[in-house]
Amino acid sequence: MGKIVAIGNQKGGVGKTTTTFNLGAALAELDQKVLWVDLDPQASLTIYCGFDPDTFNKTIYNVLKGNSSIDHICQPTTFGPDLLPANLDLAIIEMELFNTIARERQLACVLSSVRDDYDFILIDCQPSLGLLMLNALTVSDEVIIPISCEYLAMRGVAGLLKMIDKVKLQLNSQLKIRGILPTMFDRRTKHAHDTLEQIRHQFEPKVPVFNHVIYRSIRFAESALKGESILTYAKNIPGAESYRNLARELSREANKT
Amino acid sequence: MGKIVAIGNQKGGVGKTTTTFNLGAALAELDQKVLWVDLDPQASLTIYCGFDPDTFNKTIYNVLKGNSSIDHICQPTTFGPDLLPANLDLAIIEMELFNTIARERQLACVLSSVRDDYDFILIDCQPSLGLLMLNALTVSDEVIIPISCEYLAMRGVAGLLKMIDKVKLQLNSQLKIRGILPTMFDRRTKHAHDTLEQIRHQFEPKVPVFNHVIYRSIRFAESALKGESILTYAKNIPGAESYRNLARELSREANKT
Ligand SMILES: Nc1ncnc2c1ncn2[C@@H]1O[C@H](COP(=O)(O)OP(=O)(O)OP(=O)(O)O)[C@@H](O)[C@H]1O
Ligand SMILES: Nc1ncnc2c1ncn2[C@@H]1O[C@H](COP(=O)(O)OP(=O)(O)OP(=O)(O)O)[C@@H](O)[C@H]1O
Numbered sequence: 001m002g003k004i005v006a007i008g009n010q011k012g013g014v015g016k017t018t019t020t021f022n023l024g025a026a027l028a029e030l031d032q033k034v035l036w037v038d039l040d041p042q043a044s045l046t047i048y049c050g051f052d053p054d055t056f057n058k059t060i061y062n063v064l065k066g067n068s069s070i071d072h073i074c075q076p077t078t079f080g081p082d083l084l085p086a087n088l089d090l091a092i093i094e095m096e097l098f099n100t101i102a103r104e105r106q107l108a109c110v111l112s113s114v115r116d117d118y119d120f121i122l123i124d125c126q127p128s129l130g131l132l133m134l135n136a137l138t139v140s141d142e143v144i145i146p147i148s149c150e151y152l153a154m155r156g157v158a159g160l161l162k163m164i165d166k167v168k169l170q171l172n173s174q175l176k177i178r179g180i181l182p183t184m185f186d187r188r189t190k191h192a193h194d195t196l197e198q199i200r201h202q203f204e205p206k207v208p209v210f211n212h213v214i215y216r217s218i219r220f221a222e223s224a225l226k227g228e229s230i231l232t233y234a235k236n237i238p239g240a241e242s243y244r245n246l247a248r249e250l251s252r253e254a255n256k257t
Numbered sequence: 258m259g260k261i262v263a264i265g266n267q268k269g270g271v272g273k274t275t276t277t278f279n280l281g282a283a284l285a286e287l288d289q290k291v292l293w294v295d296l297d298p299q300a301s302l303t304i305y306c307g308f309d310p311d312t313f314n315k316t317i318y319n320v321l322k323g324n325s326s327i328d329h330i331c332q333p334t335t336f337g338p339d340l341l342p343a344n345l346d347l348a349i350i351e352m353e354l355f356n357t358i359a360r361e362r363q364l365a366c367v368l369s370s371v372r373d374d375y376d377f378i379l380i381d382c383q384p385s386l387g388l389l390m391l392n393a394l395t396v397s398d399e400v401i402i403p404i405s406c407e408y409l410a411m412r413g414v415a416g417l418l419k420m421i422d423k424v425k426l427q428l429n430s431q432l433k434i435r436g437i438l439p440t441m442f443d444r445r446t447k448h449a450h451d452t453l454e455q456i457r458h459q460f461e462p463k464v465p466v467f468n469h470v471i472y473r474s475i476r477f478a479e480s481a482l483k484g485e486s487i488l489t490y491a492k493n494i495p496g497a498e499s500y501r502n503l504a505r506e507l508s509r510e511a512n513k514t
């Protein structure tokens with residue numbers, strides 16, 4: 001039974017898509033079968049995989065509406081994981097699902113048919129707390145919360161933590177916060193060191209914070225342009241090593257249960 | 258009659274809040290009367306101003322719902338501009354406004370009573386294309402679109418441009434794209450130079466791109482932590498100069514009309 005992990009944070013630009021992509025690629029390197037789900041209408045993950053979102057007739061939007069199946073939209077990628085792509089259509093799903101019965105469980109219904117085909121299902125979430133985020137939290141076993149090591153990002157997490165508590169209470173009692181993942185850590189600045197310390201101080205022990213820290217590097221932006229994972233584009237930089245370590249920790253843990 | 262400018266981009270972490278804050282502070286330096294509107298449930302702008310969002314009983318959320326007035330929530334700040342603060346309550350406004358008559362015009366109704374008290378009203382938007390963004394575009398004269406000089410950010414703008422076209426057609430024919438503002442430009446990397454060139458190449462002349470570029474500097478994150486504008490915290494860095502130049506351009510133009 002595949003483990004479903006939502007990668008989310010209402011704060012924008014903290015490395016959600018970059019984490020979903022590189023963690024997925026690193027898990028595939030460990031021979032784990034991975035499915036990527038792009039749940040963001042701006043389709044960053046779909047773009048990162050080298051696809052043009054506008055070329056898809058059917059995406060996760062159509063599957064959520066019930067007029068297409070997962071098999072029909074599932075795309076194999078050159079990185080190992082399969083992808084359920086998104087495009088701009090997804091921006092209107094929140095208004096359209098509004099009056100649907102069990103509107104928070106639409107993604108759960110959809111993913112239940114493929115859950116056993118994968119070891120991991122990683123969901124890239126958009127930077128907001130709407131119905132799509134609720135759907136992701138309702139279907140997930142775990143949540144990883146990337147936070148960039150800067151002041152405003154640290155302050156922006158409160159909303160998500162409140163939503164997670166509500167979802168655990170009323171929609172998905174299994175949901176667990178797997179951890180806060182510090183990203184864009186610039187070793188050269190005092191601000192990053194202070195913020196990282198503050199993140200550990202403010203959130204632990206109630207919310208775990210990973211020991212793995214993703215270092216800031218321009219290679220990440222470059223690798224997205226190149227359409228490569230950091231694991232091949234700049235395999236020896238500290239950030240690549242951190243994603244591999246994160247993948248090892250998750251797959252070791254999953255294989256225990 | 259004050260000019261209303263929305264600062265928005267569905268892509269997260271591109272410098273929307275930082276631009277709203279520092280542009281507002283720079284306009285205040287030029288003796289312009291400015292109102293900041295925080296339209297993001299994560300309340301980054303409210304936090305940047307030094308407030309704790311949880312301490313407010315009433316925010317822009319209550320004004321949009323009609324159970325409070327602007328005068329009641331308006332906060333003077335030490336930077337010059339007044340602020341209409343936000344907090345997490347705002348996250349549910351989209352579902353609550355869903356069945357309201359003229360749901361896209363609620364912000365327009367609210368701001369019409371104070372429009373003549375200010376020279377500029379700057380709206381900090383959240384990173385998504387929901388009903389709040391629609392409200393911001395429906396009430397605005399102009400839109401400034403910050404884009405960080407990195408690949409994924411450049412690709413994430415398509416959704417907003419489509420929404421702007423629809424709003425111009427059906428809700429607000431005066432709406433104009435004031436310009437794309439390149440942010441987080443790291444002069445040391447080839448990636449930033451290439452992306453900036455690509456931004457100008459892809460968007461101009463249909464969509465104007467400001468000549469002012471905001472350079473990447475850790476001083477921005479530090480100034481947010483300190484609760485200071487970049488104009489006082491690091492007044493001589495190129496990024497501070499760029500925000501001053503941008504303010505000069507906007508106020509010169511506004512005083513012409
Ligand atoms: N460790 C890192 N060091 C430097 N740059 C990074 C790092 N991780 C991601 N980036 C870059 O930062 C930008 C934001 O990352 P990304 O798009 O993954 O964030 P996000 O949280 O998914 O954004 P959104 O909120 O829009 O979904 C991208 O240009 C990406 O290439
Ligand atoms: N020119 C710059 N150079 C370096 N860092 C910057 C710059 N402008 C903003 N930042 C920092 O980058 C981060 C993102 O900026 P900001 O929060 O303003 O973006 P945003 O688009 O408002 O994000 P969101 O999508 O979450 O609303 C913040 O930590 C901020 O301090």
Ligand SMILES: [Mg+2]
Nearest residue numbers: 016017040044
């Ligand atoms: Mg993303």
Ligand SMILES: [Mg+2]
Nearest residue numbers: 273274297301
């Ligand atoms: Mg913001």
